[in-house]
Amino acid sequence: MTDSLAVFPYRHAxxxxxxxxxxxxxxxxxxxxxxxxxxxAGALFDLWxxxxxxxxxxxxxxxxxxxxxxxxxxxxAPINSASTYLQWYLGSCHENTLEALRSALQKRFxxxxxxxxxxxDSPFLKGASKKVEDINRAIDSTNLIELxxxxxxxxxxxxxxxxxxxxxxxxxxxxxxxxxxxxxITDRIDMEGxxxxxxxxSKAVSRAWPVHIQFDPKAPGTTSSLVIDQRYQxxxxxxxxxxxxxxxxxxxxxxxxxxxxxxxxxxxxxSVPGSEGFTRLLEGKDWNDEGEYWDTSNQQVPxxxxxxxxxxxxxxxxxxxxxxxxx
Numbered sequence: 236m237t238d239s240l241a242v243f244p245y246r247h248a249x250x251x252x253x254x255x256x257x258x259x260x261x262x263x264x265x266x267x268x269x270x271x272x273x274x275x276a277g278a279l280f281d282l283w284x285x286x287x288x289x290x291x292x293x294x295x296x297x298x299x300x301x302x303x304x305x306x307x308x309x310x311x312a313p314i315n316s317a318s319t320y321l322q323w324y325l326g327s328c329h330e331n332t333l334e335a336l337r338s339a340l341q342k343r344f345x346x347x348x349x350x351x352x353x354x355x356d357s358p359f360l361k362g363a364s365k366k367v368e369d370i371n372r373a374i375d376s377t378n379l380i381e382l383x384x385x386x387x388x389x390x391x392x393x394x395x396x397x398x399x400x401x402x403x404x405x406x407x408x409x410x411x412x413x414x415x416x417x418x419x420i421t422d423r424i425d426m427e428g429x430x431x432x433x434x435x436x437s438k439a440v441s442r443a444w445p446v447h448i449q450f451d452p453k454a455p456g457t458t459s460s461l462v463i464d465q466r467y468q469x470x471x472x473x474x475x476x477x478x479x480x481x482x483x484x485x486x487x488x489x490x491x492x493x494x495x496x497x498x499x500x501x502x503x504x505x506s507v508p509g510s511e512g513f514t515r516l517l518e519g520k521d522w523n524d525e526g527e528y529w530d531t532s533n534q535q536v537p538x539x540x541x542x543x544x545x546x547x548x549x550x551x552x553x554x555x556x557x558x559x560x561x562x
Contacts, residue, residue, distance in 0.1 A: 240516070241416055241492040241549050242508055244539035247528060250402035253441070254309035254429050257317040257461075259372050259391045262443040262468050268394060269470045272437035276366040277303030277354075279509040280432055281491035282408055283417055286424045300496065302354040302364040305486065305509050306430040309402070313393055315425045317448045317461045324373060324389070333382040340377045344370050360510060386459065388447045393463060395442040399475040400529075402429040408490065412546040416492035433480040441473035481525040485509055487517065488524055488539070517542060 262269045284300040285308070301323070310316040326343050330336040351367050354360070381388040405428035409417045417424060445464040480486050487508060494507040505512040520542035527539035543549075 240494065240506055240543040242489050242494055242506070242513070242543050243413070243492070243541060243546060244488055244527060245403050245490045246407045246413075247400075247535070248404040248407040250398040250400070250404070250429055251311050252398060254311055254396050254398055254402065255313045255316045256307070256309045256394045256396060257313070257320045257391055257446070257448070258394060259376050261392060262394075262440075262470070268392070268437065268440055268443065269468075270437055272440060273307045273394075273396075273431075273435040274365050275305045275307050275433060276301060276369070277360060277364050277509075278305040278433075278485050279303045279360070279491075279496075279505075279507045280305045280486060280489070281494055281496070281507045282405075282430075283420065283491070283493040284496070284507070285430065286405070286409075286417070287420045299350065299354055300507075302351055302366045303357075303360055305432060306403075307433070307435050308425075308428060308430055309396055309435075310425050310428045312425070312427040313463070314461050315427050316393070317391075317446070319425060319428075320391070321389070321448055321450060333380065333387075336387070337377045337380065341374065344374045344377075360505075386449050386451065388449050388462075390445070390447050393444045393446045393461070394440050396435060397439050397441050397473055397475045398429065399439070399477070401480050402431055403490070404429060413492070416546070416549075431480070432486040433482075436476040436478070437470075438472065438474060439476045441470050443468045443470070479525060483524070484514070487522070488527055489517075489522070489542070 256273065258268065258273070261267045264270055279300065281300065281304075285304055285306050308316070308319060310319070325340075328336060328339040328343060330339050347370050348367060351364055351370070354364055376389065376391075379390050405424055406426040409421070409424050409426075414421070444467045447462040449460045449462060451459050481488060489508045491507045491513075494505075494513070496505050496507050496510075506516055507513060521540050522542045523540075526536070528536055530536055
């Protein structure tokens with residue numbers, strides 16, 4: 236029954252002026268972040284899956300979602316942006332020598348590339364996954380890891396991004412009545428995090444610092460420190476993006492909380508916002524996309540509709556595929 240689907244309008248909060256993102260990709264005026272900005276892996280929008288996949292590496296579904304995630308993650312806390320990347324980068328690797336870590340990471344990334352081929356063939360996804368590019372850069376970066384005084388060092392870049400009104404607060408959308416939908420992953424959610432639903436334009440990236448993530452080989456899932464080199468690079472002319480991320484065939488202003496998803500099959504159902512399956516579910520519902528948040532005078536609308544029921548009405552954050560087929 237779609238009336239019990241755990242998909243709700245995102246709860247708007249005014250974003251800070253600047254957020255941060257760690258990435259291995261260099262600034263580069265040609266082919267770098269200052270040229271291309273940040274691209275999401277795919278075009279699905281599920282908050283629970285976004286924050287669960289990088290620590291649930293032993294579970295297939297969260298790992299596969301990472302190839303289809305439509306959010307670009309950022310944070311007001313630079314250390315949190317580095318920690319998030321490190322958790323994706325390391326997965327479950329716990330080796331404490333440089334040679335063993337490099338070998339384990341090479342095997343991990345090779346396996347991830349094989350999974351990308353499965354996801355790409357899924358029939359109900361919008362757009363091809365770009366995660367393979369991230370994986371290739373990660374493979375190259377394994378040769379750059381250093382080990383000094385029992386501490387690993389992973390080089391990369393910290394980027395400052397100028398926000399617009401469309402950034403989504405992780406805290407605002409995982410607390411109060413929505414907490415029950417993320418109660419099993421609250422320890423993994425970056426409460427200082429801000430998600431962007433789609434690509435972040437290069438013109439919104441204002442500065443880049445060379446950095447090193449330092450982490451303890453005995454506890455590789457945590458960031459010990461983030462060492463920032465103050466010899467930063469400014470991006471001339473940077474300004475908040477004025478384009479709206481709302482798209483009729485993609486972002487609609489709704490986010491899922493563990494919405495039904497089955498990838499790599501020809502018969503699976505997908506009710507995660509952004510998928511073809513979800514687009515069909517939304518047909519005929521009382522939902523006006525961006526008009527639910529801002530009127531024609533760009534004034535904020537106080538109360539968006541709830542096409543699939545309010546958080547207090549939805550009892551569970553899981554929905555069986557049999558239920559989605561009844562629509």
